[in-house]
Amino acid sequence: MSKLKIAVQKSGRLNEDSMRILKDIGIYIDNGKDQLKASAKGFPVEVFYLRNGDIPQYLKDGVVDVAIIGENVLIEKGNDITIAEKLGFSTCRVSLAVPKSSKYSGIKDLEGKRIATSYPNTVQDFLNKNGVKAKIHIINGSVEIAPNIGLADAIVDIVSSGSTLFKNNLKEVDQILKSEAVLAVSPVLNEEKQAILEKIQFRIQSVLKGRESKYILLNAPNDKIESIINLLPGMNSPTVLPLAQEGWSSIHSVISKNEFWDVIEELKANGAEGILVCPIEKMVL
Known part of the structure; x- marks a missing residue:
């Protein structure tokens, strides 16, 4: 094979x-x-x-x-x-950065200027779309140093936290794309x-x-099940199991990890108790 x-x-x-x-x-x-x-x-x-x-x-x-x-x-x-x-x-993102001391009001400010980058095709497409003509200097390596040594007026490079730009006295002024x-x-x-x-x-x-989801388990009084289920759509519908304590049930479902704090607050407001949120290793649909 x-x-x-x-x-x-x-x-x-x-x-x-x-x-x-x-x-x-x-x-x-x-x-x-x-x-x-x-x-x-x-x-x-x-x-x-x-x-x-x-x-x-x-x-x-x-x-x-x-x-x-x-x-x-x-x-x-x-x-x-x-x-x-x-x-x-x-x-990360591919962004345009200029020295902190530079005034920047928009991409038109780079007309006739020099841009250092490891992404010449990406930069040229961006300039073409905005009708700007600038000189592109291709640098493979530490692009951030180019303005400090007088090689360029601006740079285009990948940015994650922005700490590298800050250390090199640069500021991010335009985002070209997300990656x-x-x-x-x-x-x-x-x-x-x-x-x-x-x-x-x-x-x-x-x-x-x-990775995008959380498994949630909670206890709720039976008269609150309907309102709680409306907050927990799950994959198809939540699982509801009776508890040993009369009048109470356990509800199991899956929620988006980006929403669970807001959902949990609503669940508590609707009578949910003993809320347990767990990571999910894999989820096969």
Whole structure:
């Protein structure tokens, strides 16, 4: 049986998050230090550890079949590559920044100015859409230093917390795009490997759904069940079980992790007691 070749970033936060989700979907990789390729245990997968910027071309050429890669890299170097899944981790943004001392009222202020970046195609598209002509200096490495040494008037780079900009006396003034890790697919994937990919996608979807949700259990007086159920739609409907104490029931459901604080406050106001909220490892729909 053919093995599906998955590319991940060689090092860094995206590498760590990629290996974590592979482990969560039951793909265990035994890779030694500085190893560039490793096979999974009990699953037809090989993992290739590659430079992030090289991965789009490897996908196009069919050297690797799929990749866990930042969406921003695909937009820059492989926007014709299909995204099979958005993975929800390693989020960042590609933003425009200028020195803190600079006055900035809008993108038109960069007319005729110099912009340093590792994302020339992304920046050029952004400038074209806004009808601005500027000089782009391509820098591979520490882009933030460019304004401080007089090489550029502004930079475009990935931003997570913004601390690197702050340390280099820069301020974020415009967001070009948002990015997260995605599962990208080679355009030359064959049917046999497509079947393996579909199994992986099923597992990933189950893990991501679990990460987005919380399992909630609570006790409620029977005369409050209807009002509480209206707050807990769950997957289909909440589970209601009678308790040993007469007139009380236990209610079990699933809620979005982004909503559970607001929901819990409403539940308490409607008579719920003994509320227990648990993480969900995986959720198969």
